[in-house]
Amino acid sequence: MLHTVLRLDGSAAVIFFSNATRPYHLGPYPLERLPREPDPGGRERGSESVVRRVPARTDSPFGAAVRRYHDLFRRFRAGEPAPARAPVPADRARRTVDIKGAAYFLDAGQVGICRIAPSCWLNGASAPAHTHAVVILVEHPRLPEADNPARAWVEGCVAATAAMRAFEIAACIAGQIRQMGFAAEAHDAETGGVDLDRLAVLAGLAIRRDGDIVNPYTGSDFSLAAVTTNYELATDEPLAARALDAKGIAYWLGIGGAVSGIERLRQAHRPTHLSRYPMETVRRVDRPTTLILEDEVPRVPKRAAFFERALKGDLGDKAQKERWRFAYKHPLPAAMINLIRGMVPMQNGQVAERADPGCADPEANTRALKSLSYFLGSDLTGICEIPAYAWFSHKEDGTPIEPYHRYAVVMLIDQGYETMEGASGDDFISGAQSMRAYLRGAEIAGVMADFLRSLGFPARPQTNADSDVLHIPLILWAGLGELSRIGELVLNPFVGPRFKSVVMTTDLPLVPDRPVDFGLQYFCSNCRKCARECPCDAIPFGGKVMFNGYEIWKPDVDRCTRYRLTNKRGLACGRCMKTCPLNKVVTLDGPLYTQIASWLGINAMWLKPLLVPVATRLDDWLGHGVRNPHKKWWLDLEIVDGICVAAPHGANERDLDVHRRVDPAKHKVAYFHADMMPPPDAADAPFPVDRKAGLAAAARVETPAQARARKARGDPVPLHYYPARPLADRRN
DSSP: EEEEEEEETTTTEEEOOOTTTSSSGGOSSOOGGEEEGGGGGGGTTTTTOOOOOOOOOOHHHHHHHHHHHHHHHHTTOOOOOOOSSSOOOOOOOHHHHHHHHHHHHHTTTEEEEEOOGGGGGGGOOOOSSSEEEEEEEEEOOOOOOOOOHHHHHHHOOOOOOOHHHHHHHHHHHHHHHHHOOOEEEEEEESSBBBOOHHHHHHHTOOOOTEEEEEEEBBTOEEEEEEEESSSSOOOOOOBBGGGGGSSHHHHHTTTTSOOOOHHHHHHHOOTTSSSSOOOGGGGGGGSSOOOOOOTTTTOOGGGGSSSHHHTTTOHHHHHHHHTTTTTSSHHHHHHHHHHHHHGGGSSOOOSSSOOOOOOOOHHHHHHHOOOOOOOTTTTEEEEEOGGGGGGBBBOOOOBBBBOSSEEEEEEEOOOHHHHHHHHHHTTTOOOOOHHHHHHHHHHHHHHHHHHHHHHHHOOEEEEESSSSSHHHHHHHHSSEEEEEETTTTTTTTTTTTTTEEEEEEEESSSOOOOOOSSSSSHHHHHHOHHHHHTTTTTSSSSSSSTTTTTOOOOOOHHHHHHHHHHTTTTSOOOHHHHHHHOOOOSTTTHHHHHHHHHHHHHHHHHGHHHHHHHHHHHHHHBBBOOOOGOOOOOOEEEEEEEEEEEEEEOOOOOOTTTTTOOGGGGGGOOOOOOSSOOOOOOOSOOOOHHHHHHHHHHGGGGOOHHHHHHHHTTTOOGGSSOOOOOOOHHOO
């Protein structure tokens, strides 16, 4: 249905066609609408092989940082396949849905598949017995404005940045195919043995024109990578020459459910230091909207994190065993984890001896760094000063951590709305959603930190694989969201809870953002949908409490962690994100009512008492949180002892339980305060979780009002806010 709507920047726009029934593997561009024809006269397949043309390299500091990460990804371009083949469908079309879906999930702009002709191999290349090629196209990112310092940083590196992203995707797809027991290699312009231009033409992604190749939607502004494999797939036909006239009315309006040209135009007209979402319209405040008693928040060791506790055996043998595979026992996240781990050694590096004198202006630095983050693929970026309590106290091995940087650049990576629409939230794609965001975040923060160090400023990525800071307080202070009922999770007004964070800490002079207030505390106080739908009852139904100095709806992390680790019918769990009413797409391509509701929620908070009860019931009535079969692209496979098998226990297929009611007074939550955490130097010895003590600790919990009253009286900090002492101190 065609709508006239208010644009998010206030002007009018004519739009859209719903993409609810658009199969995910078709991708964001309407490639399926393009005219095609067989390779006429065999001009591509029958041509002579060409020699490699290596693209020119830039010697700039940013280009060097991009190259280092690209070179790292090349270490994973090939490898041995699993010893047995997965029980994949015989239907090649269904296989293609899985592979194309994975590439689009990893943010490919376009994907095509073709059979490999002899002419597709470079002259002199050693050609393995591969029959098919998966060709990956990534659009070039936008150049920052001429007056933005980031313009000079990235100039000459646009194609190289897109090529790095394309190859990262190719390396993951090749790894996924190898996990399923088939041979596969990733190729780019410098490594591997294929003619990328020819493969792009045969796979229906480009047309030859004037000695170059052109894409109907991006022109020549793209970079390519490819995966060659013996995995038989359904193929695409080459494009007909008239496909270059693709940008008609159907493209601009998004007919068929592809991203509309109007939405692309809207994004292209926003300044490059702003995200695609209008965070600049959200009300700013001096402090986060939940109480933080900064002088009472304890610094805690990494050993206290419940996933770390599971790794050490604190949650028992079963949880410890599953901790090693719970999020990547599916072939796609299993392929990603190698790249994620490979980036960890690159998080630290030498800082140039002399600081660049051109980086003295904090405001210019802030604008440039935000533009750089979006250039590399961040979805939302904010900046804050790092409070002392946001640093972990000790590393996993018990080594003390002394705060070492002043600022945090906090970036959010969307976990993929359409993929989440096809999922239950705790099935066989949940872990991949997390791993994809962790991979992309580590790549973005890693390149940025590497570059800043070359300018003479200390910088370090703080990633899921290795972080010295807690991300949640930094997300709050960087103005990217408010704390939600989900508990230890921040909600953003435009992507809800559907993100993972990555942080880069630095001493580059910057201007911090301010926290935001979009009325989430009232919303979450009156909406219990996440708690109702939680499969392990880990989310509280009652009010907020004070926990280790924070005002929070405290989840039962023991229950949550155990369920995520031992989920037999999926990987981990993101059911709270899946079912949250704020898990929406708020762009010009999103539903009209979503855009209106978002605008009202941000700009008319005085209406919340009227709107919130209606909104939460309407969310259920509209079926938000129900699986959309058009968006499921992945195969339900599980890696058991190194071999992919059909999921032995099946996959979770939850929808909504709208009639479930729970009495908040009868819902018990276990609290594990700072004094119940493992000693920071209990590196390898198990420190079993005492659930009984955790349940009994509820008696010690204050309400926010009680905490304020205690502070007003001048009473001391509760003893349970003091972390457990190191074992070494106890012996002394």
